[in-house]
Amino acid sequence: MKKYIILFLPIFIYASSFSELIKSVDKNLLVKSKQEQTKALNSMLEAKKSKNSPFVDVEINAIRLKDTPTTILHVPGFSSPLPMGTKTNLDASLSITYPLFTGFAITNSIEKARLEVVKNELETGDLKRKIYLKIAALYAQVFSLDKALEATKEAKIAIEDSYKKAKGLYDNGFINVANLYKIEAKKYDIEATIASYKEQKQNALNNLFYITQIKANVKALPGFDLPLTQKNLIQKALQNREDIKALQTSLQIDDYDVKLLKSKDLPQVGFFAAFKRQGDDLSLNGNGFTNADESYVGASLKWNIFDGNERKNKQEAAQYKKNTQNVYFIDYVEKVKTEIKNSFLALSSLNFKKKATLKEVSASKSYFELTRGRFENNLASADELSRAIADLASVKGKLQSIYAKIFLQKCKLTLLGGTQLFLQQVRN
Numbered sequence: 001m002k003k004y005i006i007l008f009l010p011i012f013i014y015a016s017s018f019s020e021l022i023k024s025v026d027k028n029l030l031v032k033s034k035q036e037q038t039k040a041l042n043s044m045l046e047a048k049k050s051k052n053s054p055f056v057d058v059e060i061n062a063i064r065l066k067d068t069p070t071t072i073l074h075v076p077g078f079s080s081p082l083p084m085g086t087k088t089n090l091d092a093s094l095s096i097t098y099p100l101f102t103g104f105a106i107t108n109s110i111e112k113a114r115l116e117v118v119k120n121e122l123e124t125g126d127l128k129r130k131i132y133l134k135i136a137a138l139y140a141q142v143f144s145l146d147k148a149l150e151a152t153k154e155a156k157i158a159i160e161d162s163y164k165k166a167k168g169l170y171d172n173g174f175i176n177v178a179n180l181y182k183i184e185a186k187k188y189d190i191e192a193t194i195a196s197y198k199e200q201k202q203n204a205l206n207n208l209f210y211i212t213q214i215k216a217n218v219k220a221l222p223g224f225d226l227p228l229t230q231k232n233l234i235q236k237a238l239q240n241r242e243d244i245k246a247l248q249t250s251l252q253i254d255d256y257d258v259k260l261l262k263s264k265d266l267p268q269v270g271f272f273a274a275f276k277r278q279g280d281d282l283s284l285n286g287n288g289f290t291n292a293d294e295s296y297v298g299a300s301l302k303w304n305i306f307d308g309n310e311r312k313n314k315q316e317a318a319q320y321k322k323n324t325q326n327v328y329f330i331d332y333v334e335k336v337k338t339e340i341k342n343s344f345l346a347l348s349s350l351n352f353k354k355k356a357t358l359k360e361v362s363a364s365k366s367y368f369e370l371t372r373g374r375f376e377n378n379l380a381s382a383d384e385l386s387r388a389i390a391d392l393a394s395v396k397g398k399l400q401s402i403y404a405k406i407f408l409q410k411c412k413l414t415l416l417g418g419t420q421l422f423l424q425q426v427r428n
Contacts, residue, residue, distance in 0.1 A: 095274035103266030112256035125242035136411035147400030155393035179382035186386035240418035254322035267303035
């Protein structure tokens with residue numbers, strides 16, 4: 001039985017690197033849904049292309065009349081009805097129709113459908129970019145909580161060690177019982193903090209599993225460089241960001257909406273022809289009254305002269321929609337630039353905090369060691385010792401949290417430049 005348990009363990013316990021979590025995005029259900037949508041749009045594109053080809057139809061009709069068609073000639077001395085057809089009438093035709101000119105409506109609709117495919121592919125890329133950022137945020141959160149958990153566990157060991165020494169001092173009458181209780185209370189407070197960190201960490205791991213379907217074991221932050229300056233990153237973003245390209249594609253689609261409406265101002269010209277035969281039996285050799293061969297060829301022209309200004313109003317509406325989208329695009333680009341500038345400021349601030357916190361850790365460690373020595377010599381209170389232990393744990397967790405935030409900020413900045421820039425860093 002044990003060997004079967006060991007055999008199945010890899011299925012349920014899977015430690016993964018950050019790069020493996022990022023690779024899993026291709027299998028994300030939301031991404032797959034978007035990819036299926038692209039397939040649907042590709043099929044619609046092919047359907048639009050088919051309108052540029054001739055349509056060939058086969059048609060067979062069979063009619064059985066109740067009475068034989070007759071007519072009466074109004075000729076003096078002759079009033080009997082004369083047959084004008086047969087009860088059974090069959091006809092079959094092979095016809096072809098082809099749009100010679102549609103005011104470029106078909107060409108424009110095909111190009112619009114092609115752009116819809118491109119836009120959806122770009123939106124899929126942007127969805128991946130957002131998921132990458134979510135994974136990075138959860139990864140950093142798990143790391144930060146794990147390190148805070150380690151620091152708090154160290155604090156628990158220190159408080160337990162201090163409790164033992166305080167108990168010895170109390171037993172020998174050097175301190176009163178109140179000091180002992182204060183240390184004991186702090187111990188329980190630390191245990192509650194540990195339980196809270198464990199819960200938060202597990203929640204983050206569950207969310208990470210939901211996105212990636214991988215059970216992650218986060219123990220270290222991967223190396224992550226930021227190879228571009230602010231100016232270069234902005235240029236990279238405007239050239240490569242999938243969301244920006246998708247908006248640009250939307251503007252092109254709006255152009256084709258206007259062109260499609262303008263195509264209705266032009267005439268529609270079509271060609272049609274058919275090979276057709278009819279008769280009163282399956283030989284289709286005529287019925288003795290009309291020609292057996294009813295083949296034809298022809299052309300049609302349709303041109304709307306007046307529609308109560310419907311076309312004009314629709315064209316104006318489409319143009320206003322395009323103008324609205326264009327203004328939104330300009331604002332969106334400015335927003336991206338501002339976000340990149342602010343993100344660089346945030347990274348600079350985090351690097352400053354890191355330097356300050358490193359010094360804070362060193363000072364807290366020295367203060368803790370001093371306070372512990374003073375407490376053991378009955379020169380410091382239990383409150384001072386408890387605070388020193390808690391402060392050291394807090395500042396250690398704070399430092400690791402800053403490391404996690406720096407990693408996340410670098411991920412965010414590269415993702416602000418586009419997914420390709422981010423994936424290059426992940427691979428490196």
